[in-house]
Amino acid sequence: MFKGLFTALITPFKAGRVDPEAFHRFIDFQIESGVEGVVVCGTTGESAVLTSSEYEEVINLCVQFVDHRVPVIAGTGCNNTHKTIENMQIAQKAGVDGALIVTPYYNKPTQEGLFLHYKTVHDASCLPIVLYNVPGRTGVDIAVETIARLAELPRICGIKDATPDIMRPLKIRQAVKKEGFSVLSGEDASIVAFLAHGGDGCISVTSNVAPALCAALHRAWKQKDWAEIEKIRDLLLPLHEALFIETNPCPVKYAASLLGFGDGSLRLPLCEISEKSKQAVLLALQKTGVIK
Numbered sequence: 001m002f003k004g005l006f007t008a009l010i011t012p013f014k015a016g017r018v019d020p021e022a023f024h025r026f027i028d029f030q031i032e033s034g035v036e037g038v039v040v041c042g043t044t045g046e047s048a049v050l051t052s053s054e055y056e057e058v059i060n061l062c063v064q065f066v067d068h069r070v071p072v073i074a075g076t077g078c079n080n081t082h083k084t085i086e087n088m089q090i091a092q093k094a095g096v097d098g099a100l101i102v103t104p105y106y107n108k109p110t111q112e113g114l115f116l117h118y119k120t121v122h123d124a125s126c127l128p129i130v131l132y133n134v135p136g137r138t139g140v141d142i143a144v145e146t147i148a149r150l151a152e153l154p155r156i157c158g159i160k161d162a163t164p165d166i167m168r169p170l171k172i173r174q175a176v177k178k179e180g181f182s183v184l185s186g187e188d189a190s191i192v193a194f195l196a197h198g199g200d201g202c203i204s205v206t207s208n209v210a211p212a213l214c215a216a217l218h219r220a221w222k223q224k225d226w227a228e229i230e231k232i233r234d235l236l237l238p239l240h241e242a243l244f245i246e247t248n249p250c251p252v253k254y255a256a257s258l259l260g261f262g263d264g265s266l267r268l269p270l271c272e273i274s275e276k277s278k279q280a281v282l283l284a285l286q287k288t289g290v291i292k
Contacts, residue, residue, distance in 0.1 A: 001157040004036035007207040008044040012262025027065040034215030042075035044249040049267035077101035088125040098128040105138035134162040148175040162186025166193040173198040189240040242284035
């Protein structure tokens with residue numbers, strides 16, 4: 001259902017508050033650069049530190065500004081099943097096209113607990129659901145067998161897998177029998193290998209600041225232009241690395257601020273990156289041609 005390049009949108013702030021004007025320009029920048037969809041209020045969007053009213057505001061702003069030009073997926077997951085359902089209701093009312101639901105962090109549920117969590121949320125909503133596996137942040141890894149079991153539910157339509165295991169898309173492809181089930185990467189640097197092993201696309205951090213280049217990579221993949229793929233892959237690598245030099249989304253918010261989107265401010269416990277990291281991010285932006 002969801003294919004190609006999706007940007008995991010930052011939430012631009014101005015003096016510590018959501019900046020609607022910058023968010024509007026930023027969404028236009030993404031769509032005009034060729035991204036095929038956006039994810040709002042995910043990890044990169046700092047959903048964990050938004051207030052309840054801000055969470056609803058940002059999702060509504062995104063749907064309004066996108067205006068049906070590309071699909072909008074909203075991050076609705078947390079470590080509380082009931083709260084996740086409440087978030088689903090907010091997103092559904094706003095008019096999003098799907099929900100991205102992270103595995104419940106901190107609680108460390110068993111595989112059966114994960115299945116029951118997702119099934120309960122699934123049964124309480126009409127939205128298409130993309131599972132989100134990011135064990136480096138959550139402390140829990142959703143097994144391929146559990147993914148296959150969940151894929152049997154009608155509105156579980158895909159997974160974002162943010163592990164460094166490039167065999168995952170191949171294993172998921174072999175285990176899941178549902179036609180059209182989307183297997184999306186959450187790791188920018190390994191996207192070409194991920195696609196080669198059966199992936200359908202990427203929910204990208206890097207495309208926040210280099211959407212045209214990231215979109216060109218995905219176009220080249222569809223066109224089987226191997227020389228162009230290699231060229232863009234190698235060009236983007238320093239930027240992928242720089243944007244994770246400190247905890248995401250701290251570096252990418254700084255990078256976006258250099259492009260005029262927000263002031264780069266973050267919410268505690270996230271904080272401004274070091275001067276050394278700023279220099280590394282700036283250098284990577286210059287190397288890729290994002291900043292002249």
